[in-house]
Amino acid sequence: MRVYFLYPDRNDDPNKPLPAHADHLLRDLALAPIIAAMANGDQFIAATVQQVLLNSLTDLTQITYRQAALQDCLNHPNVIHALYQIPIKAFELKRKRWLGLFGMHYPSSILSEARAMLIAYLDLLKELRQLADQHRAAFQSPAFSRFFAMIQQELSDDYLVEIEQHLRQLSFRDGILVSAGLGRGNEPGDYVLCKPNQPQKNWLQRLIDPTPSYAYTLPPKDEAGSRMLGDLRDRSLNVVADAVAQAATHVEGFFKILQRELAFYVGCLHLAKRLYALQMPISFPQPLPLTQPYFAAKGLYDVSLALVSQQPVIDNDIEATDAKLFVITGANQGGKSTFLRSVGIAQLLMQCGMFVPAISFSANVCSGIFTHSKREEDATMNSGKLDEELARMSEIIDQLRPHALILLNESFAATNEQEGSEIAHQIISALLDSQMKLLFVTHLYDFARRWWRMQRTDTIFLRAERQSDGSRTFKLRVAEPQATSYGADLYYQVFGEVAQVASDESTAA
Secondary structure (H helix, E strand, C coil): CCCCCCCCCCCCCCCCCCCHHHHHHHHHHHCCHHHHHCCEEEEEEEEHHHHHHHHHCCCHHHHHHHHHHHHHHHCCCCHHHHHHHHHHHHHHHHHHHHCCCCCCCCCCHHHHHHHHHHHHHHHHHHHHHHHHHHHHHHHCCCCHHHHHHHHHHCCCCCHHHHHHHHHHHHHCCCCCCCEEEEEHHEEEEEEEEEEEECCCCHHHHHHCCCCCCCCCCCCCCCHHHHHHHHHHHHHHHHHHHHHHHHHHHHHHHHHHHHHHHHHHHHHHHHHHHHHCCCCCCCEEEEEEEECCCCCEEEEEEHHHHHHCCCCCCCCEEEEEEECCCEEEEECCCCCCHHHHHHHHHHHHHHCCCCCCCCCEEECCCCCCCEEEECCCCCCCCCHHHHHHHHHHHHHHHHHHCCCCEEEEEEECCCCCCCHHHHHHHHHHHHHHHCCCCEECCCCCCHHHHHHHHHHCEEEEEEECCCCCCCCCCEEEEECCCCCCCCHHHHHHHHHHHHHHHHHHHHHCC
């Protein structure tokens, strides 16, 4: 049985490695609060969500396939939670009753434990079939429609009855019937476990007219004979024990895949519930082809900030056609870095088939999502901040493919204005020539002014708003870059009116 919840033609690979820059994405986009909210205390969901989230998709068919499945989940959360509990129950039963089949050496023991596992799993398969019968018609997505139809077909009533009959026979309450032959030196061999003969007479007929038979009863103290009979039994049961053990392992493998692929959607339900409680909007984005640069959002917000602050946060609207470079300038603590994170998170969520934190969102998919943010000074003093920044940029460039998205946050600011602007100009020019899409938060005015004067049609300039009284709206608007980031506003905010008076007196003198 195949689950196929995450891909239309295969199950997800749980061993797929994370991208080399995964740690930077986790840190720079502040993904930890999102993963924690999706996990809701379940470490298995946390691990699954992190891997699915960071291994983003580029195939539009796969993205929309997951979106349709997730829409079904949002419409029927109780059914999804009930489905997720089935594999959890299976593994809890195994943990409580069995240590597993791999430590056993005797076919009779393997058969006994495998049969017991299948009996327990059979009840859960019946529960799964019941959910399919009750809710198949309510689900519209290809993923869940196919899954429920498969469950109804492969776990039909006749099949379940047949499995129960086989499991009863495998108890061998009346002993086992074996055929064997003699080999070289009259050594027994060619053991075959036979189907028990069905009695043709009832118990009364057998009592009145017993059929002659040849039998031998082993003396109770015949230990050698007992060992020989045990060996004969194990040899006879070897093939069937292996088959039943494989069947139990197959069902267990199905439950593992079911748990993993449902874990992603259960995580999405947890996140949606948290955002609904904060009265923050979510929507399904419209992904566009890789080679079609586009970015439009209404009500886009930083979901990590909302989860940490536990209150609604400021959102932003933007629409850009054919833009490949977004230069973001403006007042300190005006919301530039927050906006950058919101874009990266929304792109990441869209490309794993999730909803996004916005009223509406549409963008072209990217071949990869990369971040480059300033870091603290190297504690080992082996290199300076600029060395570290350039080394990290080199690592990113080595991983790039055309049409990647790169989010730069105050990069190349570890040197003076002129040098930092020149470095930024050369690197960004080369990246744009290589068909990359970039968002650059910067205080390098020389760089911003130079690009503003070029009047390139593929570049948009956004500026964080500042009111006349120095307050921030945390909104970004399309605007020309300014020569100041209004750092003095923060200085006066910290040191108060004394600093303002001293500044005014100095100016007057």
